[in-house]
Amino acid sequence: MTSIPPRSIALLLTAACSLLVMATGFADAQNRRREGRQTPPVTLADIQLVPVNQRVAAVGSGRARRQVTITTRFAGLVQNVNFKGGGTVQADQPLIQLHAETEKIAVETAAAQRAQAADAVERLKQLNEGTVSRVARAEAETALKVADAALRRAREDLDRMTIRAPFTGIIGLTNIQVGDYIAVGTPIATLDDRTSILVEFTVTEAVAPLIKVGLPIRASLVTRSGEVYQGQIDAVGTRIDPETRTLAVRGEIPNPTLVLIPGSTFSISVNLPGDQAPLVPGLAVQWDRQGAYVWRLTSNNTVERVGIAIVSRNGDRVMVDAELKSGDKIIREGGDQLRAGQTVKPQDT
DSSP: OOOOOHHHHHHHHHHHHHHHHHHHHHHHHHHHHHHHHHSOEEEEEEOEEEEOOEEEEEEEEEEEEEEEEEEOSSOEEEEEEOOOTTSEEOTTOEEEEEOOHHHHHHHHHHHHHHHHHHHHHHHHHHSOTTTSOHHHHHHHHHHHHHHHHHHHHHHHHHHHTEEEOSSSEEEOOOOOOTTOEEOTTOEEEEEEEEEEEEEEEEEETTTGGGOOTTOEEEEEETTEEEEEEEEEEEEEEEEEOTTTOEEEEEEEEEOTTOOSOTTOEEEEEEEEOOOEEEEEEGGGOEEETTEEEEEEEOTTSBEEEEEOEEEEEETTEEEEESSOOTTOEEEEESOTTOOTTOBOEEOOO
16 A cells, blocks of 8 residues: 655645635625625616696787777867877876867856856855745756756766876877868777787687686797797686687786887696606616516515606606605616616615
8 A cells, every 4th residue: 555645645635625715705796796796886866756747839929918099089070189199008007188279168157057057056055044935956966966967968078078098008100190170980009908918719619618717828039939928817808719629728928118019929738736646766767678667676676576667858867657645765776787676776866
């Protein structure tokens, strides 16, 4: 039997120990990799429910909040023109003065008759009861009332000879000049209150129940699409047009700088509130043969698949149709290698 030298035995023992250490390290590394695959680190995102807005677009023509065509109620010669077309006039400001000498004389006559009737009543009051009959007193008081009415009528006729602005606004151009004779109902000029512009448009029958007074609108001039003005719905019609199947709507746009002109064509946009839908980060959306989905975190830090349908995108956020509730946590990053029921290590939200 051949004996093994002691030195060889020592070398063999050293090699065996080295192999044992290497095997142990390899096994530990494999265990660590397996554990890492079983509980990978992920980042989370909280589900938020946001309204699904439906956008309605329409085109309408604008008009002033208040607009009239000023006419005269009396015929006569124009004595003064007290405005300049295109300028601003104040409420009750005189615009046209008609020749009114006859009306002034009528006022003076009525005033004198009223004074005479008042003196007669005063004289009768100073006499004794037995001297003046009740009939005489009643006739005098009636004559005074008639004189008062005649004076008011004469003053009203005189006031009508001055054509005044019914409200503050911008007055249009006129061809009326001093010396012109104008008949009853002759148009003098247009007057527009442009502090706000009303825009009338129509919406389809499908969205008519969602249209409410006070809903915000966005308006832009068709000729200057880059300028956007904010307003709100001012009034809503009460009936669907049986021929067009549309509902009439009126919007109001504030116009404090008077830059908007009545008669302009506006493009109107209304966002109608609808149901709520989950909003998820774009990185959370995964895809496979079955379609789009996200991973939802359960209470024991495992994941479950939730199928989704994409409604809209806004930057890195995606609105989806899915069975997700507000407060649910989904995997934002790290979901590309997961499987259903796998345990994960949440890092943050």
